[in-house]
Amino acid sequence: MNFTAIDFETATGHPHSACAVGIVTVEDGVITEEYYTLIQPPNNEYWYRNVMVHGIKPVETLDMPTFDDLFPEIRKRLYGKKLVAHNEAFDRNVLMKTMRYYGLYYDELELADPWECTCKIYRAKGYKPANLKACSQRNGIELNHHEALSDARACAQLYLLHDGQIKLRM
Template structure:
């Protein structure tokens, strides 16, 4: 099973303010690549103090980084035509959609699912389903709220769910994972 795990960190509460993106590539149920890019957000140099407290990325860290429009030619091949998984996908997909709209970039043809949602179907009875709790339960080490590490953790968690349910394809996702696949 192939998919791309995706994670965004944002500079402000505005969804079109990504300051970091992380991507983990899974081919034949193996993690083959994890990458991240810092992004100079649209609202630079304004960063919300709460967002900085969460991820630790400051305006000085992104001062010389590309904005999303400049980075899109590098990111698009990772996303176009792919099956994406994010933990709390409603957040990450809204960041992607809003940022693409802000820069007048067409949406990629991609499908996605949410590891938060399918985790609730697979590991029933937990009090919390955040990425940190699930990764602790499965002994997946990661540096929370850094995009590459979160994307890698999401991929590792998704692989555990895929293995536990015996899911072999996107077509089996709803029946075995209890989670629908949506279009970006």
């Protein structure tokens, strides 16, 4: 099983305000690579409520590259891949809108469509709630919630578990 799990954190309520991304590559059912970076959002603007969720502050991204500068690294990890996210509509929207903001073309990534969504998968299994924290706790998956790499890793593990590729404590 080959796929890439992704998670974004945003600095504001605007989807083009990515301030962190975690990307986990899975090949033959095994996590083979993890990538994490902070991203300087447009004008390094943050909303207080977003900071309260993920803990990333403007001072931490002031000297970080913007998304367009980081895009070559992100692109090589996403190009042509099957993507999985826990709330795929959110993460797909952040990727698309951030790319558009910087004049980049989403279609050039040649991603499998649609993305897989572990939230939908676990909701269909009867999980209530089906948020990432609850699904991770129920399956014994370690999670530092709203840290993009931890969220992407937990999503990858949930996807593997759903497919029977790994066995986690129930």
